[in-house]
Amino acid sequence: MTGTTSAKTNPGRFFEDYSVGKVIAHAVPRTVKMGERALYHALYPARHALHSADTFAQSCGLPYSPLDDLVTFHTVFGKTVPDISLNAVANLGYAEGRWITPLWPGDTITATSEVIGVKENSSGTSGVVWVRTTGRNQHGEVLLTYVRWVMVRKRGTGPAAAAVVPTLSDSVAVTDLVIPPGLDLTAYDFTLSGEPHRLRDYAVGEIIDHVDGVTVEEAEHMLATRLWQNTAKVHFDATHRPDGRRLIYGGHVISIARALSFNGLANAQMIVALNGGAHANPCFAGDTVRAWSQVLDVADTPAPGVGAIRLRTVATKGAAGNLRDAAGKYSPDVLLDLDYWALMPQ
Amino acid sequence: MTGTTSAKTNPGRFFEDYSVGKVIAHAVPRTVKMGERALYHALYPARHALHSADTFAQSCGLPYSPLDDLVTFHTVFGKTVPDISLNAVANLGYAEGRWITPLWPGDTITATSEVIGVKENSSGTSGVVWVRTTGRNQHGEVLLTYVRWVMVRKRGTGPAAAAVVPTLSDSVAVTDLVIPPGLDLTAYDFTLSGEPHRLRDYAVGEIIDHVDGVTVEEAEHMLATRLWQNTAKVHFDATHRPDGRRLIYGGHVISIARALSFNGLANAQMIVALNGGAHANPCFAGDTVRAWSQVLDVADTPAPGVGAIRLRTVATKGAAGNLRDAAGKYSPDVLLDLDYWALMPQ
Amino acid sequence: MTGTTSAKTNPGRFFEDYSVGKVIAHAVPRTVKMGERALYHALYPARHALHSADTFAQSCGLPYSPLDDLVTFHTVFGKTVPDISLNAVANLGYAEGRWITPLWPGDTITATSEVIGVKENSSGTSGVVWVRTTGRNQHGEVLLTYVRWVMVRKRGTGPAAAAVVPTLSDSVAVTDLVIPPGLDLTAYDFTLSGEPHRLRDYAVGEIIDHVDGVTVEEAEHMLATRLWQNTAKVHFDATHRPDGRRLIYGGHVISIARALSFNGLANAQMIVALNGGAHANPCFAGDTVRAWSQVLDVADTPAPGVGAIRLRTVATKGAAGNLRDAAGKYSPDVLLDLDYWALMPQ
Structure with a gap:
């Protein structure tokens, strides 16, 4: 390697880069189809009938078999990694996750995350960041929304913004x-x-x-x-x-x-x-x-x-x-x- | 784990649970498409042209390329496992297998097995069970039928039903x-x-x-x-x-x-x-x-x-x-x- | 194994089997669809948006997302192996590769190679063969064309044909x-x-x-x-x-x-x-x-x-x-x- 080395790669965000209210649009939309479904069956011993057969899904009132609900979760989660957890020390928790629209073969998934909380750790070298992540299909309909919080490294040693800790439900109400x-x-x-x-x-x-x-x-x-x-x-x-x-x-x-x-x-x-x-x-x-x-x-x-x-x-x-x-x-x-x-x- | 432990899981069938004439409907129908075909090519060095290219299949008079015949076999076989071979000691043989209808992408497979033979082993701890398994598509058409026999453990030590050993052909006739x-x-x-x-x-x-x-x-x-x-x-x-x-x-x-x-x-x-x-x-x-x-x-x-x-x-x-x-x-x-x-x- | 052993398997070509001008039609056409696309994403950390999402491809003026350009390359290359590199000692180089038509899901790929150069090595036991390989879709449109040269074993020790070394461009011109x-x-x-x-x-x-x-x-x-x-x-x-x-x-x-x-x-x-x-x-x-x-x-x-x-x-x-x-x-x-x-x- 001889030449000018560039800084075009993504170093990931640090704790100081998150401020409450900021909305991050995650990159690389993704179309998922029957190939992803077949791979899901190869990767996991998945047998739930509604996600296995169009005929079974139709007998349950659906047009055909949706992709596994966790395909939605994993794809949305994957999109957030470069922006949320590339410098994360730990993935601390989830809350208020709700699947709103089934994922149909052919759908294209995009995702955004809103920062809803930040709190520096007492060590001064890291902090906790809470985000509410939302995955949408190509029609703009919400597929999934959930809160995740991670521990993220600080870039420097300067003073942090005031702590904002969101109030989260212990569980999603049946209603x-x-x-x-x-x-x-x-x-x-x-x-x-x-x-x-x-x-x-x-x-x-x-x-x-x-x-x-x-x-x-x-x-x-x-x-x-x-x-x-x-x-x-x-x-x-x-x-x-x-x-x-x-x-x-x-x-x-x-x-x-x-x-x-x-x-x-x-x-x-x-x-x-x-x-x-x-x-x-x-x-x-x-x-x-x-x-x-x-x-x-x-x-x-x-x-x-x-x-x-x-x-x-x-x-x-x-x-x-x-x-x-x-x-x-x-x-x-x-x-x-x-x-x-x-x-x-x- | 503290709480009441339930017995909702499938313990599999034992030798005593099979009686000649009984028909078992296997669970979890499965829709297979091009994702399964791509995986078949990734998993096996499969190159037979009829299963590789729509154009080749069309030059042979078919509407497009069917899934590999062994995809039918494996999918049907897989459905039978929880009912036939979960407690099997050995998979003893196959006979009279016939592929009746090609498997097209988008088809949904279901399977049933009829018990056609039972014979306790001299040890008194296991026996041989013969089943004729039939896989069907979503139109009810038979995709594949074959006889399989397995050695299955006995649950208890009581006397067994009278032996019934089916007469099976050495080979399927060309006709x-x-x-x-x-x-x-x-x-x-x-x-x-x-x-x-x-x-x-x-x-x-x-x-x-x-x-x-x-x-x-x-x-x-x-x-x-x-x-x-x-x-x-x-x-x-x-x-x-x-x-x-x-x-x-x-x-x-x-x-x-x-x-x-x-x-x-x-x-x-x-x-x-x-x-x-x-x-x-x-x-x-x-x-x-x-x-x-x-x-x-x-x-x-x-x-x-x-x-x-x-x-x-x-x-x-x-x-x-x-x-x-x-x-x-x-x-x-x-x-x-x-x-x-x-x-x-x- | 008792019986007459046949010689129906492919031994591959040797150096003497290549002559300049000869065109080899490679076997086993292949239809690729969304399953291959899903597998490409599972096998490689591929994230380029144009190959990831139909919506992104459409915002770039394409009807939907084409398969990765390297799927074209790998599929065409794979078809050439039994004819070009089964007895190859080394894969020496590529030149003049041009992608002409995008690969759309559902396309069927075939490939041919024209021998454009041969040159025996001084050892007399092998030689270099240059081929120009062309992959086409089911409409006969060229998907990809490239030159590859490989070192191939000689079958015998006889004299070789006169050397023909093709003149190849250092790079494809922008135009x-x-x-x-x-x-x-x-x-x-x-x-x-x-x-x-x-x-x-x-x-x-x-x-x-x-x-x-x-x-x-x-x-x-x-x-x-x-x-x-x-x-x-x-x-x-x-x-x-x-x-x-x-x-x-x-x-x-x-x-x-x-x-x-x-x-x-x-x-x-x-x-x-x-x-x-x-x-x-x-x-x-x-x-x-x-x-x-x-x-x-x-x-x-x-x-x-x-x-x-x-x-x-x-x-x-x-x-x-x-x-x-x-x-x-x-x-x-x-x-x-x-x-x-x-x-x-x-």
Whole structure:
């Protein structure tokens, strides 16, 4: 390399670059179609019937099978990475996530994020940034909106802006869930869906062990993370960490856990809200991911035959007999603790 | 995990759960399109022109290129796993397989299996179950039907039902082969297809060594097996076997062998019958799969320019100089021994 | 294996089989659609907006998003392998590559190669063969044409034909670049594309370090290389080389480097010419690929708002502080040295 070296690459934003009220338009719109759907099935043991077959979706009142709700999440999340988490130290949490419009094959996704909170850490070297991210389709309709907060490095050592900490709901209210127009589960086929259990068969507090485990390979999580155009180098560059390991994108674990949950929750068909979530510990290639879920709530919705089930799904990479230790800290084997609403036939 | 643990997951069926005449409707219909086709090309070195190009298929009288015949097989097979082979000890054999209707992009596949035989083993701890599985498209047309038999664990130690052992054909008769409507190979382009050999260029008894080898990786066979929504845990969970190895889905070896057979059998374009097959030894990541074929029969069909060739394709993971040892047992390096009919230009 | 062994497999061509003027029609046409596009995004960190979103492509005057220009290259290249490089010792160079027509989803690709040069090596055991390869769509329109030369083994020891060495251009002239009909970058959205830099922001001689690195896995390069129906056994068979390593298809490195170049060259949207290229050293699984580019030229084109930038993109697997050693030989860490024209908004 001899010549003038330029500074045209994206260094990512630092804590000082975020101010409350600022709206960031994320780059690189993305059209997704049946290829992304096929890859989703290859990457995850996904079997929920509504996302597997046009005929099943049609029997539920939809025009055809929408892409998995997590394809929306991953694609929108991926778009935010260069602007939000390129210099992030940690992905701290999610709240107020709502899926508003299904993602249909052929849709083009764009995303924006509004900064809704900033708070410098006591160390003075980093701070927490809260953003509300919104994904839209080519018609400008909102696909998904959610709040995420991350810890971001400071560029310098100067004084920070006044702290603004947003007030966030603990969970999305049932009345705020958006049911896809036309969805009607009154003629739901429990044989084709894979399990006979309907909404009221689940008791609040009930725990379902999803039985199966998936051992993750480097090639798989990189294929997935690239598919969502997520560019965070920790996922791809084995020379980045001193231990030579690539960190698996947290969303990859979300999709594995959700897919494993088919076994016991085959009728929890669509995710409509993300109440909260924590990536409790990092996941690496070679880990065998398992999952269990606890029923947090069940509720009716105004749509015909459609109920809502609030679930906590926990992914682990070992026995993880206890979720947390005596001090309230996640056990080392816990990977993910996710709280969400899904739609289920009544 | 604290709370009431539920029993909503699928424990799989045991030997006692199968009775002759019972029909099982398998769950989770599946729509397949061009994404599955692209993945098939990424997963296997598949080059048969009829499945590669719409233009080539059209020159053979078809509206466009159908999905590979083995996509039909794998998808139907995958649907049966939770009901037939979740507690299977071994996949013992196939017979009377016939492809009836091509699989077109956009088709939705469902599957049912009828129990046609049961026979307890002398040990009293397991038994053999025969099922005739039928895959259908969204119009109710039969895509594929085949008989499979598996060894299944008994749940208890009680007496078993009377043995019923079905009579199965050694091979599908030429007159029972179904030629796709419209197929016409009279204007077949041997340059574009890749080889000049037509039906009568092959002599019964002739052996073709397909030359190439493919070393298999864990990520590849898991992507493939998930794509077919096959949930058998031996393929995905490295903690399942004491030796920490994942067993590769036998169908993955079938597709590798079939794809390798292009080199010498480029004009054996469509598989129309499965006469029999044995997964002689397990395949693991790191194995280098090779294949050879022997011509068992050649025959004419009533369709214009269309002949049928009966092939035995054997996949090995080493030299495997001899297929069987002195005692008639498969050599340890033999992975697959498959007997099928394919269509070839006369 | 007992029976008559046949010789129906393709042994590949040897040096003596090439004569100047001969045109080889390559086998196995291929239809590519959205599945191939999704896989391209999973295999490479590709983010150029024109190839990512229909809406973005439409804002640039195109009917929808074409497949990546390198999908055309890889698919055409793959078709040539059985005829050109099955017995090749080395892939020596490229020249005069021009993309003429964009590749649209649904197109079927065929390829032919004309032998334009032959020259026996002084050793008498091999020779160099030059071919001009042309890929066409189902309408017979040229998608891509390029010259490649390879070193090929001789079959025998007899005298060779007289040497014919073609005269090749050092680079494609700006006036010979073909701009896709309708392309209009006057309303180009630099926010959605990801970077603000336009043609005249780049100075000739300027160097851009693309920052990120990608560690390559065996499964990934084999999925990619199979997708392009490239059958060269060095990429797939771990038993082929004495060291048990599989050689990564050089085009895989081209696509990684091009995708990494987004970071600093996000607006270099379409590749329209390949001036030259060298695969300087082999790439193996486990290597972490990085890239940097140097601006060689900038030029206007007659199309509205469309400029052309000539780039040299170099991929390395380590620090590679110097491209070449004192003797002018590529440093061992250099994988690729590529010279091409791309289109960029003025």
